[in-house]
Amino acid sequence: MLTATTHTAGLREGLRTAHARQGLDIHTLVATPAGVDPHARLAIYANGYWLRLIECLQSDYPALSRLLGPDLFTFFARVYLSKHPSRSPTLHALGASFPHFLRTSQRSRPGQQRQRFPLELAWIERALSEASRAQGLEEVEMDTSIDASTLALGWPCTVHVPATTKLAIVSHTPESFRGWLSGASPSVSPVADRTFLAVRRHRFRVGIEPLIDWQFFALRHAARRPRMLIDCAQAAARRTGRSAGELHALLALWLPTAQASSMVMLTSPSATAELTDM
Structure with missing residues (x-):
C-alpha cells in the first residue's frame, strides 16, 4: 500500500509498481464494501500523503508560500516532491533542495528575466x-x-x-x-x-x-x-x-x-x- 500511495508519478503508476514488485493488485491492497470503488478509497490515502508533504514545505517556507499564493506554491511543491521524494526520517530534510529546484526551474527561458x-x-x-x-x-x-x-x-x-x-x-x-x-x-x-x-x-x-x-x-x-x-x-x-x-x-x-x-x-x-x- 505504501508503494502505491507514495509513488512520485501518482497512484496509477504506484499500483503498477506494487503489482510488478509484490504481485499485488488493488483488490488485495484495499478491502472495500460492495459498490465502493477501491481506486477512490485508495486515492484518499494517496492525496492525504501528498497534502501532508506539501504542508511540511509550507511550514518550512511560509513567506514564500504567501508570496506565490497557495495554488502556485502547491504546483511547484508537487513537481519538487515528485523529483525529490522524502528519503529521510526527519521532515526537516524534505525541503533542503527546494531553493535550488526553484532556481533551476527558471532556466532556459530566453528573453525573460529570472524572478x-x-x-x-x-x-x-x-x-x-x-x-x-x-x-x-x-x-x-x-x-x-x-x-x-x-x-x-x-x-x-x-x-x-x-x-x-x-x-x-x-x-x-x-x-x-x-x-x-x-x-x-x-x-x-x-x-x-x-x-x-x-x-x-x-x-x-x-x-x-x-x-x-x-x-x-x-x-x-x-x-x-x-x-x-x-x-x-x-x-x-x-x-x-x-x-x-x-x-x-x-x-x-x-x-x-x-x-x-x-x-x-x-x-x-x-x-x-x-x-x-x-
Missing part, C-alpha cells in the same frame, strides 16, 4: 531554518583578550565562521525580505544593486544582516575552514580592489563586534590547533 525575489526569499528561509538547528556558539567561551586593540597591533588571529552563519549575495535589500519574514505581505521592492547578506544566530535567535563587500569576502574566505586574519584580508582585497593593509585594519576593528553578535569566533593560532586536535 529573483522568490528565489532569494526561499534561500533566506532555508538558511534561517538551518541556522536555527545547527550547532552554534551559545555554549562556547569566547576569547575576550582578542579585541580591536590587540588585532590592530598585529596580534595573530584565526577567524572561524560557525554553521549558524550563512552568506549570500542577493539583489534586494534586507528590508525587502524582513516584511515577508515577519508575516506581512508587502509589495516586492525593485531590484537593487548587489547586496551582501549574512544570516546569523545569536543567543538562539536568528536574523539577517547586511554586510559591506570586504566584510562578506573576508568571511566567505573563512567559511569552509578557519583562516588567519591576514589571509581573510588578502582574499577580500583581491575581490574588492582595495589594499590588504587597509582591509586588515578595518577587519581588526570590525571582527570583535562580529564575534559579539555570534557571526564569527576569533581564536589565537594555538587555540585553533587545540580545537582541530579535539
Whole structure:
C-alpha cells in the first residue's frame, strides 16, 4: 500500500509498481464494501500523503508560500516532491533542495528575466531554518583578550565562521525580505544593486544582516575552514580592489563586534590547533 500511495508519478503508476514488485493488485491492497470503488478509497490515502508533504514545505517556507499564493506554491511543491521524494526520517530534510529546484526551474527561458525575489526569499528561509538547528556558539567561551586593540597591533588571529552563519549575495535589500519574514505581505521592492547578506544566530535567535563587500569576502574566505586574519584580508582585497593593509585594519576593528553578535569566533593560532586536535 505504501508503494502505491507514495509513488512520485501518482497512484496509477504506484499500483503498477506494487503489482510488478509484490504481485499485488488493488483488490488485495484495499478491502472495500460492495459498490465502493477501491481506486477512490485508495486515492484518499494517496492525496492525504501528498497534502501532508506539501504542508511540511509550507511550514518550512511560509513567506514564500504567501508570496506565490497557495495554488502556485502547491504546483511547484508537487513537481519538487515528485523529483525529490522524502528519503529521510526527519521532515526537516524534505525541503533542503527546494531553493535550488526553484532556481533551476527558471532556466532556459530566453528573453525573460529570472524572478529573483522568490528565489532569494526561499534561500533566506532555508538558511534561517538551518541556522536555527545547527550547532552554534551559545555554549562556547569566547576569547575576550582578542579585541580591536590587540588585532590592530598585529596580534595573530584565526577567524572561524560557525554553521549558524550563512552568506549570500542577493539583489534586494534586507528590508525587502524582513516584511515577508515577519508575516506581512508587502509589495516586492525593485531590484537593487548587489547586496551582501549574512544570516546569523545569536543567543538562539536568528536574523539577517547586511554586510559591506570586504566584510562578506573576508568571511566567505573563512567559511569552509578557519583562516588567519591576514589571509581573510588578502582574499577580500583581491575581490574588492582595495589594499590588504587597509582591509586588515578595518577587519581588526570590525571582527570583535562580529564575534559579539555570534557571526564569527576569533581564536589565537594555538587555540585553533587545540580545537582541530579535539
